Amino acid sequence: MEPPSASSNLLYSALVVLFFVVVIVFALHLYARWFTLRARRRQLLARVRGVGRTRVVFNVDSDYNPATTVSRGLEARVLRSLPLFTYSAETHPDSVMECVVCLSEFEENESGRILPKCKHSFHTECSDMWFYSHSTCPLCRTPVEEYKPTPTNPGDVALTIHEPRGL
Numbered sequence: 201m202e203p204p205s206a207s208s209n210l211l212y213s214a215l216v217v218l219f220f221v222v223v224i225v226f227a228l229h230l231y232a233r234w235f236t237l238r239a240r241r242r243q244l245l246a247r248v249r250g251v252g253r254t255r256v257v258f259n260v261d262s263d264y265n266p267a268t269t270v271s272r273g274l275e276a277r278v279l280r281s282l283p284l285f286t287y288s289a290e291t292h293p294d295s296v297m298e299c300v301v302c303l304s305e306f307e308e309n310e311s312g313r314i315l316p317k318c319k320h321s322f323h324t325e326c327s328d329m330w331f332y333s334h335s336t337c338p339l340c341r342t343p344v345e346e347y348k349p350t351p352t353n354p355g356d357v358a359l360t361i362h363e364p365r366g367l
């Protein structure tokens with residue numbers, strides 16, 4: 201009774217091996233299919249995303265740019281209302297004044313603008329350039345509003361007292 205059981209054992213293990221081989225081949229086949237599908241889908245997705253991205257950029261460029269540039273910049277009226285001063289070591293003896301846009305110190309007889317609210321100062325040209333596209337102080341982000349000198353409030357005019365043209 202021994203030989204048949206041994207051969208059936210052999211047959212059995214051969215079947216098991218064969219079964220595993222089939223399973224592995226099938227799995228490999230599935231994996232390969234999944235892989236190519238995924239690659240194709242990824243390619244498609246990238247193409248769709250790329251198209252979407254360019255479309256969005258185009259929209260922003262064509263629709264929003266003119267509007268935002270207009271609304272972001274400071275009105276010329278407001279800019280003109282900011283107090284002007286001419287820097288000189290004599291009139292500003294205790295403070296070294298620095299332009300908050302170009303970060304260089306004011307030199308003798310350079311003209312500048314000062315923000316009444318936060319007292320930050322700019323070169324006149326630097327402020328023109330900055331407020332063309334912004335409406336807040338570059339240093340502290342305080343919104344700039346039209347400046348109306350009020351003689352009853354000495355705090356606001358303290359820094360413009362030395363203005364050569366007077367107030």
Ligand SMILES: [Zn+2]
Pocket residue numbers: 299300301302303304322323326
């Ligand atoms: Zn400057």
Ligand SMILES: [Zn+2]
Pocket residue numbers: 315318319320337338339340341342
């Ligand atoms: Zn400021």
